[in-house]
Amino acid sequence: MTLELEVIKSCEIILPHGSVKYQFENQIIVLLVTQGQLKVEWFKNKINIQQNQFIIGNDIKLSNLSNNTAMIRGFIFADNGLYVEKGRSPLIIKPDDSNAVDRLIASMELCMSEKNECNWTSLKTIASKLTDLISGSEVTCAQVSSNDYVPLTGTIDQRLILINRYIRRNYSQPLSLHSLAELVQCSPGYLSNTYSKVFNISPMKYLQKIRLSRAMELLLETTLPIREIANSIGYVSNSQFTDFFKKSLGVTPKAYRIAHQNKLAKARFLTNA
Incomplete structure:
Protein backbone atom coordinates (compact mmCIF):
# COMPACT_ATOMS: atom_id res chain seq x y z
CA MET A 1 0.00 0.00 0.00
CA GLY A 136 10.75 -0.41 7.42
CA SER A 137 11.68 -2.22 4.20
CA GLU A 138 14.75 -0.06 3.61
CA VAL A 139 15.71 1.39 6.98
CA THR A 140 14.66 0.92 10.54
CA CYS A 141 12.36 3.75 11.59
CA ALA A 142 12.65 3.48 15.34
CA GLN A 143 9.78 5.05 17.22
CA VAL A 144 11.04 7.80 19.49
CA SER A 145 10.36 7.88 23.19
CA SER A 146 11.49 10.15 25.96
CA ASN A 147 14.32 7.67 26.61
CA ASP A 148 15.57 7.64 23.01
CA TYR A 149 18.85 9.30 23.87
CA VAL A 150 19.77 7.34 26.98
CA PRO A 151 23.46 6.31 26.60
CA LEU A 152 23.89 2.73 25.40
CA THR A 153 25.78 0.21 27.49
CA GLY A 154 28.20 -2.27 25.98
CA THR A 155 28.03 -0.64 22.55
CA ILE A 156 28.95 2.66 20.94
CA ASP A 157 26.59 5.43 21.95
CA GLN A 158 24.77 6.12 18.69
CA ARG A 159 24.80 9.83 19.44
CA LEU A 160 28.53 9.83 18.70
CA ILE A 161 27.88 8.51 15.19
CA LEU A 162 25.22 11.17 14.70
CA ILE A 163 27.67 13.89 15.77
CA ASN A 164 30.37 12.51 13.47
CA ARG A 165 27.99 12.63 10.52
CA TYR A 166 26.66 16.04 11.54
CA ILE A 167 30.17 17.54 11.60
CA ARG A 168 30.94 16.17 8.13
CA ARG A 169 27.77 17.66 6.71
CA ASN A 170 27.77 20.96 8.59
CA TYR A 171 31.43 21.94 8.93
CA SER A 172 30.64 25.23 7.22
CA GLN A 173 28.41 26.24 10.12
CA PRO A 174 29.67 28.00 13.30
CA LEU A 175 29.77 24.82 15.39
CA SER A 176 30.92 24.63 19.00
CA LEU A 177 31.28 21.79 21.48
CA HIS A 178 28.34 23.22 23.42
CA SER A 179 26.06 23.37 20.37
CA LEU A 180 27.02 19.81 19.34
CA ALA A 181 26.25 18.55 22.84
CA GLU A 182 22.86 20.27 22.76
CA LEU A 183 21.99 18.45 19.54
CA VAL A 184 22.13 15.09 21.28
CA GLN A 185 21.12 16.27 24.75
CA CYS A 186 24.28 15.49 26.70
CA SER A 187 26.96 17.48 28.48
CA PRO A 188 29.92 18.91 26.50
CA GLY A 189 32.31 17.00 28.76
CA TYR A 190 30.59 13.67 28.13
CA LEU A 191 30.52 14.27 24.39
CA SER A 192 34.18 15.26 24.19
CA ASN A 193 35.43 12.38 26.34
CA THR A 194 33.38 9.58 24.80
CA TYR A 195 33.83 10.83 21.22
CA SER A 196 37.61 10.95 21.73
CA LYS A 197 37.66 7.38 23.06
CA VAL A 198 35.70 6.04 20.10
CA PHE A 199 37.28 8.04 17.24
CA ASN A 200 40.70 8.79 18.76
CA ILE A 201 40.14 12.48 18.14
CA SER A 202 38.01 15.08 19.88
CA PRO A 203 34.90 16.38 18.05
CA MET A 204 36.35 19.89 17.74
CA LYS A 205 39.70 18.62 16.42
CA TYR A 206 37.81 16.47 13.93
CA LEU A 207 35.91 19.58 12.83
CA GLN A 208 39.22 21.41 12.35
CA LYS A 209 40.58 18.48 10.35
CA ILE A 210 37.58 18.53 8.00
CA ARG A 211 37.81 22.29 7.59
CA LEU A 212 41.57 22.19 6.92
CA SER A 213 41.18 19.50 4.27
CA ARG A 214 38.43 21.45 2.52
CA ALA A 215 40.43 24.69 2.71
CA MET A 216 43.45 23.04 1.09
CA GLU A 217 41.25 21.75 -1.73
CA LEU A 218 39.72 25.16 -2.37
CA LEU A 219 43.08 26.91 -2.29
CA LEU A 220 44.54 24.57 -4.89
CA GLU A 221 41.53 23.90 -7.11
CA THR A 222 39.81 27.30 -7.21
CA THR A 223 40.66 30.98 -7.48
CA LEU A 224 38.28 31.97 -4.70
CA PRO A 225 39.52 34.82 -2.49
CA ILE A 226 40.85 33.60 0.83
CA ARG A 227 38.13 35.50 2.69
CA GLU A 228 35.43 33.56 0.79
CA ILE A 229 37.17 30.27 1.51
CA ALA A 230 37.28 31.18 5.20
CA ASN A 231 33.56 31.92 5.25
CA SER A 232 32.71 28.75 3.31
CA ILE A 233 34.28 26.50 5.95
CA GLY A 234 32.80 28.19 8.99
CA TYR A 235 35.23 30.95 9.97
CA VAL A 236 33.74 34.36 10.63
CA SER A 237 36.93 36.29 9.92
CA ASN A 238 39.86 36.04 7.56
CA SER A 239 42.37 36.51 10.40
CA GLN A 240 40.85 33.67 12.42
CA PHE A 241 41.14 31.33 9.44
CA THR A 242 44.69 32.46 8.64
CA ASP A 243 45.82 31.87 12.23
CA PHE A 244 44.27 28.40 12.25
CA PHE A 245 45.77 27.48 8.86
CA LYS A 246 49.27 28.69 9.78
CA LYS A 247 49.16 26.90 13.12
CA SER A 248 48.19 23.67 11.34
CA LEU A 249 50.57 23.76 8.33
CA GLY A 250 53.20 26.32 9.26
CA VAL A 251 52.33 28.66 6.37
CA THR A 252 49.57 31.13 5.62
CA PRO A 253 46.82 30.20 3.14
CA LYS A 254 48.23 32.70 0.62
CA ALA A 255 51.76 31.28 0.90
CA TYR A 256 50.39 27.73 0.60
CA ARG A 257 48.52 28.59 -2.60
CA ILE A 258 51.50 30.42 -4.16
CA ALA A 259 53.94 27.63 -3.27
CA HIS A 260 51.81 24.98 -4.92
CA GLN A 261 51.12 27.16 -7.94
CA ASN A 262 54.90 27.58 -8.37
CA LYS A 263 55.43 23.83 -8.06
CA LEU A 264 52.77 23.20 -10.67
CA ALA A 265 54.25 25.80 -13.02
CA LYS A 266 57.72 24.30 -12.61
CA ALA A 267 56.43 20.80 -13.30
CA ARG A 268 54.70 21.99 -16.47
CA PHE A 269 57.86 23.76 -17.59
CA LEU A 270 59.98 20.64 -17.13
CA THR A 271 57.36 18.53 -18.93
CA ASN A 272 57.33 20.85 -21.95
CA ALA A 273 61.11 21.39 -22.01
Whole structure:
Protein backbone atom coordinates (compact mmCIF):
# COMPACT_ATOMS: atom_id res chain seq x y z
CA MET A 1 0.00 0.00 0.00
CA THR A 2 1.45 3.33 -1.09
CA LEU A 3 0.82 6.70 0.52
CA GLU A 4 -1.65 8.97 -1.27
CA LEU A 5 -0.34 12.51 -1.60
CA GLU A 6 -2.70 15.41 -0.81
CA VAL A 7 -0.57 18.50 -0.09
CA ILE A 8 2.97 19.62 -0.95
CA LYS A 9 4.73 21.90 1.54
CA SER A 10 7.62 23.20 -0.57
CA CYS A 11 9.19 25.38 2.10
CA GLU A 12 8.23 26.63 5.53
CA ILE A 13 10.41 28.86 7.68
CA ILE A 14 10.17 28.69 11.46
CA LEU A 15 11.53 31.90 12.92
CA PRO A 16 13.79 31.98 15.99
CA HIS A 17 11.82 30.96 19.10
CA GLY A 18 8.77 30.30 16.94
CA SER A 19 6.69 27.12 16.77
CA VAL A 20 4.08 25.37 14.63
CA LYS A 21 1.63 22.59 15.48
CA TYR A 22 0.27 19.90 13.18
CA GLN A 23 -2.75 17.85 14.22
CA PHE A 24 -4.65 15.56 11.86
CA GLU A 25 -7.47 13.04 12.12
CA ASN A 26 -7.09 11.16 8.84
CA GLN A 27 -3.78 12.45 7.51
CA ILE A 28 -0.09 12.19 8.30
CA ILE A 29 2.60 14.76 7.68
CA VAL A 30 6.12 13.94 6.50
CA LEU A 31 8.62 16.75 7.04
CA LEU A 32 12.31 17.05 6.22
CA VAL A 33 14.40 19.50 8.22
CA THR A 34 16.47 21.30 5.56
CA GLN A 35 18.08 23.86 7.87
CA GLY A 36 18.63 24.20 11.58
CA GLN A 37 17.44 22.18 14.55
CA LEU A 38 13.95 21.77 15.97
CA LYS A 39 12.37 20.41 19.14
CA VAL A 40 9.55 17.95 18.51
CA GLU A 41 6.84 17.62 21.16
CA TRP A 42 3.96 15.18 21.40
CA PHE A 43 1.91 14.61 24.56
CA LYS A 44 4.49 14.80 27.39
CA ASN A 45 7.44 13.74 25.26
CA LYS A 46 10.03 15.77 23.39
CA ILE A 47 13.19 15.30 21.36
CA ASN A 48 15.48 17.35 19.11
CA ILE A 49 15.81 16.69 15.40
CA GLN A 50 18.32 18.24 13.06
CA GLN A 51 19.12 18.87 9.41
CA ASN A 52 18.49 15.95 7.00
CA GLN A 53 16.23 14.12 9.45
CA PHE A 54 12.57 13.31 8.77
CA ILE A 55 9.71 13.57 11.23
CA ILE A 56 6.52 11.65 10.49
CA GLY A 57 3.41 12.01 12.60
CA ASN A 58 -0.18 13.18 12.97
CA ASP A 59 -0.06 15.18 16.22
CA ILE A 60 3.21 17.06 16.73
CA LYS A 61 4.51 20.49 17.65
CA LEU A 62 7.78 21.83 16.22
CA SER A 63 9.66 24.58 18.06
CA ASN A 64 12.75 26.52 17.02
CA LEU A 65 14.63 27.32 20.22
CA SER A 66 17.68 28.80 18.49
CA ASN A 67 18.47 32.33 17.38
CA ASN A 68 18.59 31.24 13.73
CA THR A 69 15.80 30.40 11.31
CA ALA A 70 14.91 26.76 10.67
CA MET A 71 13.45 25.43 7.43
CA ILE A 72 11.26 22.42 6.70
CA ARG A 73 9.60 20.95 3.64
CA GLY A 74 7.53 17.89 2.97
CA PHE A 75 4.13 16.41 2.24
CA ILE A 76 0.75 15.67 3.75
CA PHE A 77 -0.68 12.25 2.90
CA ALA A 78 -4.01 10.58 3.39
CA ASP A 79 -3.70 8.01 6.20
CA ASN A 80 -4.39 4.78 4.31
CA GLY A 81 -3.47 2.36 7.04
CA LEU A 82 0.28 2.80 7.45
CA TYR A 83 -0.09 5.17 10.36
CA VAL A 84 -3.58 4.63 11.68
CA GLU A 85 -3.13 4.65 15.43
CA LYS A 86 -4.13 8.05 16.76
CA GLY A 87 -1.68 9.45 19.26
CA ARG A 88 1.09 7.22 17.97
CA SER A 89 4.58 8.47 18.69
CA PRO A 90 6.19 10.18 15.69
CA LEU A 91 8.83 8.44 13.63
CA ILE A 92 12.27 9.99 13.31
CA ILE A 93 14.12 8.81 10.21
CA LYS A 94 17.84 9.49 10.17
CA PRO A 95 20.40 9.05 7.38
CA ASP A 96 22.17 5.71 7.64
CA ASP A 97 24.64 3.58 5.73
CA SER A 98 21.97 2.20 3.36
CA ASN A 99 21.72 5.64 1.68
CA ALA A 100 17.95 5.16 1.42
CA VAL A 101 17.26 8.43 3.21
CA ASP A 102 19.93 10.27 1.21
CA ARG A 103 18.29 9.09 -2.02
CA LEU A 104 14.90 10.25 -0.80
CA ILE A 105 16.29 13.67 0.16
CA ALA A 106 17.88 14.00 -3.28
CA SER A 107 14.56 13.14 -4.95
CA MET A 108 12.72 15.74 -2.87
CA GLU A 109 15.30 18.44 -3.54
CA LEU A 110 15.12 17.77 -7.29
CA CYS A 111 11.34 17.73 -7.30
CA MET A 112 10.99 20.95 -5.32
CA SER A 113 13.80 22.96 -6.90
CA GLU A 114 12.80 26.06 -8.83
CA LYS A 115 14.43 24.76 -12.00
CA ASN A 116 12.41 21.55 -12.13
CA GLU A 117 8.67 21.06 -12.21
CA CYS A 118 7.43 18.59 -9.63
CA ASN A 119 5.84 16.12 -12.06
CA TRP A 120 3.48 13.33 -11.11
CA THR A 121 6.01 10.58 -11.82
CA SER A 122 8.50 12.13 -9.41
CA LEU A 123 5.81 12.50 -6.76
CA LYS A 124 4.81 8.85 -7.08
CA THR A 125 8.45 7.83 -6.74
CA ILE A 126 8.80 9.90 -3.58
CA ALA A 127 5.57 8.48 -2.16
CA SER A 128 6.81 4.95 -2.85
CA LYS A 129 10.16 5.62 -1.14
CA LEU A 130 8.42 7.14 1.87
CA THR A 131 6.15 4.11 2.10
CA ASP A 132 9.21 1.85 2.15
CA LEU A 133 10.81 3.95 4.86
CA ILE A 134 7.73 3.99 7.07
CA SER A 135 7.09 0.26 6.64
CA GLY A 136 10.75 -0.41 7.42
CA SER A 137 11.68 -2.22 4.20
CA GLU A 138 14.75 -0.06 3.61
CA VAL A 139 15.71 1.39 6.98
CA THR A 140 14.66 0.92 10.54
CA CYS A 141 12.36 3.75 11.59
CA ALA A 142 12.65 3.48 15.34
CA GLN A 143 9.78 5.05 17.22
CA VAL A 144 11.04 7.80 19.49
CA SER A 145 10.36 7.88 23.19
CA SER A 146 11.49 10.15 25.96
CA ASN A 147 14.32 7.67 26.61
CA ASP A 148 15.57 7.64 23.01
CA TYR A 149 18.85 9.30 23.87
CA VAL A 150 19.77 7.34 26.98
CA PRO A 151 23.46 6.31 26.60
CA LEU A 152 23.89 2.73 25.40
CA THR A 153 25.78 0.21 27.49
CA GLY A 154 28.20 -2.27 25.98
CA THR A 155 28.03 -0.64 22.55
CA ILE A 156 28.95 2.66 20.94
CA ASP A 157 26.59 5.43 21.95
CA GLN A 158 24.77 6.12 18.69
CA ARG A 159 24.80 9.83 19.44
CA LEU A 160 28.53 9.83 18.70
CA ILE A 161 27.88 8.51 15.19
CA LEU A 162 25.22 11.17 14.70
CA ILE A 163 27.67 13.89 15.77
CA ASN A 164 30.37 12.51 13.47
CA ARG A 165 27.99 12.63 10.52
CA TYR A 166 26.66 16.04 11.54
CA ILE A 167 30.17 17.54 11.60
CA ARG A 168 30.94 16.17 8.13
CA ARG A 169 27.77 17.66 6.71
CA ASN A 170 27.77 20.96 8.59
CA TYR A 171 31.43 21.94 8.93
CA SER A 172 30.64 25.23 7.22
CA GLN A 173 28.41 26.24 10.12
CA PRO A 174 29.67 28.00 13.30
CA LEU A 175 29.77 24.82 15.39
CA SER A 176 30.92 24.63 19.00
CA LEU A 177 31.28 21.79 21.48
CA HIS A 178 28.34 23.22 23.42
CA SER A 179 26.06 23.37 20.37
CA LEU A 180 27.02 19.81 19.34
CA ALA A 181 26.25 18.55 22.84
CA GLU A 182 22.86 20.27 22.76
CA LEU A 183 21.99 18.45 19.54
CA VAL A 184 22.13 15.09 21.28
CA GLN A 185 21.12 16.27 24.75
CA CYS A 186 24.28 15.49 26.70
CA SER A 187 26.96 17.48 28.48
CA PRO A 188 29.92 18.91 26.50
CA GLY A 189 32.31 17.00 28.76
CA TYR A 190 30.59 13.67 28.13
CA LEU A 191 30.52 14.27 24.39
CA SER A 192 34.18 15.26 24.19
CA ASN A 193 35.43 12.38 26.34
CA THR A 194 33.38 9.58 24.80
CA TYR A 195 33.83 10.83 21.22
CA SER A 196 37.61 10.95 21.73
CA LYS A 197 37.66 7.38 23.06
CA VAL A 198 35.70 6.04 20.10
CA PHE A 199 37.28 8.04 17.24
CA ASN A 200 40.70 8.79 18.76
CA ILE A 201 40.14 12.48 18.14
CA SER A 202 38.01 15.08 19.88
CA PRO A 203 34.90 16.38 18.05
CA MET A 204 36.35 19.89 17.74
CA LYS A 205 39.70 18.62 16.42
CA TYR A 206 37.81 16.47 13.93
CA LEU A 207 35.91 19.58 12.83
CA GLN A 208 39.22 21.41 12.35
CA LYS A 209 40.58 18.48 10.35
CA ILE A 210 37.58 18.53 8.00
CA ARG A 211 37.81 22.29 7.59
CA LEU A 212 41.57 22.19 6.92
CA SER A 213 41.18 19.50 4.27
CA ARG A 214 38.43 21.45 2.52
CA ALA A 215 40.43 24.69 2.71
CA MET A 216 43.45 23.04 1.09
CA GLU A 217 41.25 21.75 -1.73
CA LEU A 218 39.72 25.16 -2.37
CA LEU A 219 43.08 26.91 -2.29
CA LEU A 220 44.54 24.57 -4.89
CA GLU A 221 41.53 23.90 -7.11
CA THR A 222 39.81 27.30 -7.21
CA THR A 223 40.66 30.98 -7.48
CA LEU A 224 38.28 31.97 -4.70
CA PRO A 225 39.52 34.82 -2.49
CA ILE A 226 40.85 33.60 0.83
CA ARG A 227 38.13 35.50 2.69
CA GLU A 228 35.43 33.56 0.79
CA ILE A 229 37.17 30.27 1.51
CA ALA A 230 37.28 31.18 5.20
CA ASN A 231 33.56 31.92 5.25
CA SER A 232 32.71 28.75 3.31
CA ILE A 233 34.28 26.50 5.95
CA GLY A 234 32.80 28.19 8.99
CA TYR A 235 35.23 30.95 9.97
CA VAL A 236 33.74 34.36 10.63
CA SER A 237 36.93 36.29 9.92
CA ASN A 238 39.86 36.04 7.56
CA SER A 239 42.37 36.51 10.40
CA GLN A 240 40.85 33.67 12.42
CA PHE A 241 41.14 31.33 9.44
CA THR A 242 44.69 32.46 8.64
CA ASP A 243 45.82 31.87 12.23
CA PHE A 244 44.27 28.40 12.25
CA PHE A 245 45.77 27.48 8.86
CA LYS A 246 49.27 28.69 9.78
CA LYS A 247 49.16 26.90 13.12
CA SER A 248 48.19 23.67 11.34
CA LEU A 249 50.57 23.76 8.33
CA GLY A 250 53.20 26.32 9.26
CA VAL A 251 52.33 28.66 6.37
CA THR A 252 49.57 31.13 5.62
CA PRO A 253 46.82 30.20 3.14
CA LYS A 254 48.23 32.70 0.62
CA ALA A 255 51.76 31.28 0.90
CA TYR A 256 50.39 27.73 0.60
CA ARG A 257 48.52 28.59 -2.60
CA ILE A 258 51.50 30.42 -4.16
CA ALA A 259 53.94 27.63 -3.27
CA HIS A 260 51.81 24.98 -4.92
CA GLN A 261 51.12 27.16 -7.94
CA ASN A 262 54.90 27.58 -8.37
CA LYS A 263 55.43 23.83 -8.06
CA LEU A 264 52.77 23.20 -10.67
CA ALA A 265 54.25 25.80 -13.02
CA LYS A 266 57.72 24.30 -12.61
CA ALA A 267 56.43 20.80 -13.30
CA ARG A 268 54.70 21.99 -16.47
CA PHE A 269 57.86 23.76 -17.59
CA LEU A 270 59.98 20.64 -17.13
CA THR A 271 57.36 18.53 -18.93
CA ASN A 272 57.33 20.85 -21.95
CA ALA A 273 61.11 21.39 -22.01
